[in-house]
Amino acid sequence: MWRCSLSVKISLTLKEGKYLTFMYRRQVEEDKRATTTTLAKSFKVNPATVTETLQKLAKKKLVDYTRYYGAKLTERGIIEAQKLLRKHRILEVLFVKLLNFDAESACEEAAKIDHYCSVDLINAICQTYEHPDTCPCSKKIFRDPTCIKGWC
Ligand SMILES: [Zn+2]
Ligand SMILES: [Zn+2]
Incomplete structure (x- = not known):
């Protein structure tokens, strides 16, 4: 079943990742359509590029x-979107707590590198800050079972 294949790594381009997180924010967090x-x-970009x-x-x-109709x-x-948003939001926590960035610049900087961070790096930061539930802008940080295990 497809659940078993969850461990299979999907390779996403930077652009595809940005689409997923954008769509997630619209569809799930704001309950709107991402047309x-x-x-x-x-x-x-032009609509033809989006379609592609x-x-x-x-x-x-x-x-x-x-x-x-568009896409859902x-x-x-x-x-996949939650995994990426977890990276983004954990980085925000780091920038705010360690470097005293304000939430907005933390978000900007995180957006530049989140895609490239490994899960191990993100887990290490997550553990350092005791598995935060929310990011500096109060959005939900998703749990990663591999991060919590053996720690709590
Ligand atoms: Zn954690
Ligand atoms: Zn945030």
Whole structure:
């Protein structure tokens, strides 16, 4: 079943990752649709480019893409987006707590590198700050069972 394949690593390009987290924020956290137009505006690209990226994500089974309607994250897409947002938000915690960044600059800096951080690095930071539940802008930080295990 697909659940077993969760451990299989999906390779995402930087751009695909940004689409997933953007769509997650819209679809799950704001309960809005991420239409092609919204994506095009937010990434400052034309709708054809958005469609191309969405089709790639659909091939990886991360989004359901329907022509004219737009796209919705699949369950798998939601999990991948949460993994990326966890990295982003854990980095924000680090920048604010260790370096005294304000939440906004922490977010900006985190967005530049989150995609490239390994889970091990993020787990190490997460453990240092005792597995924070929320980021500096009060968004939820998702748990990673491999991080908590053997620690709490
Ligand atoms: Zn943790
Ligand atoms: Zn945040």
